[in-house]
Amino acid sequence: MQKESRKVREFRRREQEILDTSLKLFLEQGEDSVTVEMIADTVGIGKGTIYKHFKSKAEIYLRLMLDYERELNELFHSDTVASDKEALSRAYFSFRMGDPQRYRLFDRLEEKVLKGHQVPEMVEQLHTIRASNFERLTRLIEGRIDEGKLEDVPPYFHYCAAWALVHGAVALYHSPFWSNVLEDQEGFFQFLMDIGVRMGNKRPKRDDAALPDATATDVLEQK
Numbered sequence: 001m002q003k004e005s006r007k008v009r010e011f012r013r014r015e016q017e018i019l020d021t022s023l024k025l026f027l028e029q030g031e032d033s034v035t036v037e038m039i040a041d042t043v044g045i046g047k048g049t050i051y052k053h054f055k056s057k058a059e060i061y062l063r064l065m066l067d068y069e070r071e072l073n074e075l076f077h078s079d080t081v082a083s084d085k086e087a088l089s090r091a092y093f094s095f096r097m098g099d100p101q102r103y104r105l106f107d108r109l110e111e112k113v114l115k116g117h118q119v120p121e122m123v124e125q126l127h128t129i130r131a132s133n134f135e136r137l138t139r140l141i142e143g144r145i146d147e148g149k150l151e152d153v154p155p156y157f158h159y160c161a162a163w164a165l166v167h168g169a170v171a172l173y174h175s176p177f178w179s180n181v182l183e184d185q186e187g188f189f190q191f192l193m194d195i196g197v198r199m200g201n202k203r204p205k206r207d208d209a210a211l212p213d214a215t216a217t218d219v220l221e222q223k
Contacts, residue, residue: 015053017043019067022060027101031061031109058118061109062126068106069129071095076136086149086197088140089162093193096166100173100189103166134159150200158200165196 004012021043025034036057040047054060072095075081081088096103113123134156141155150158169192172178173185182188 011053014043014045014049018050018053019060019064023064023102023105026064026105026109031057031105031112056119058113058116059122061113062119062122065106065109066122066126066129068102069126069133073129073133073136076133076140081140088137089197089199090193092162093166093196097169097189097193100170103170104174107170148202151202153200161199162196165192165199 018039022034022039025038025042034057036050037047039060040050043050054063072092075091075095076088078091081091110126113119137159138155141150141158144150145152145155169189172182173189179185
């Protein structure tokens with residue numbers, strides 16, 4: 001395998017620095033307030049150098065989202081999840097809820113690029129990665145259903161329920177009212193993750209036929 005040249009390594013390093021700086025500025029100041037000039041000044045390079053890496057701010061948006069989804073894809077294919085299927089839920093919730101500000105930012109950015117029909121080829125890449133994530137999740141969930149660990153419903157029921165829990169948790173985190181109510185945000189998120197891990201687990205069925213009918217006398221005797 002041919003070794004990367006120093007010039008290529010430097011190009012990649014600079015590109016990652018632009019992405020890291022952009023993410024930091026978007027989170028701190030809001031993406032609408034951040035200009036390409038601001039990113040360049042913070043990195044310490046000229047505006048033209050930014051355009052050698054990204055044609056527009058929309059490309060920076062999408063690259064950040066692509067990297068985020070690739071992280072999740074790597075997690076779903078990790079040895080930990082493959083060897084311990086119960087680790088899947090906790091890994092997913094930890095990834096999505098571990099940084100609610102980044103999750104909320106990418107949700108906004110996706111809405112912007114889709115509404116503006118920007119960089120469609122990168123949007124297609126994003127959807128391809130998501131489809132791969134969904135396919136992997138489906139197989140893992142089907143395996144747990146076959147083992148009798150999860151409720152026997154369409155796999156997307158489980159995945160969409162998990163997404164809804166995360167989305168609601170992030171909305172609470174950013175709500176002006178509820179963020180004040182949640183004095184222990186870290187504890188609350190851990191509580192939600194624990195719920196999420198158990199959510200959809202198959203419940204043992206009651207054998208109603210084996211249970212005697214409760215009578216009024218039984219109820220009175222228990223008092």
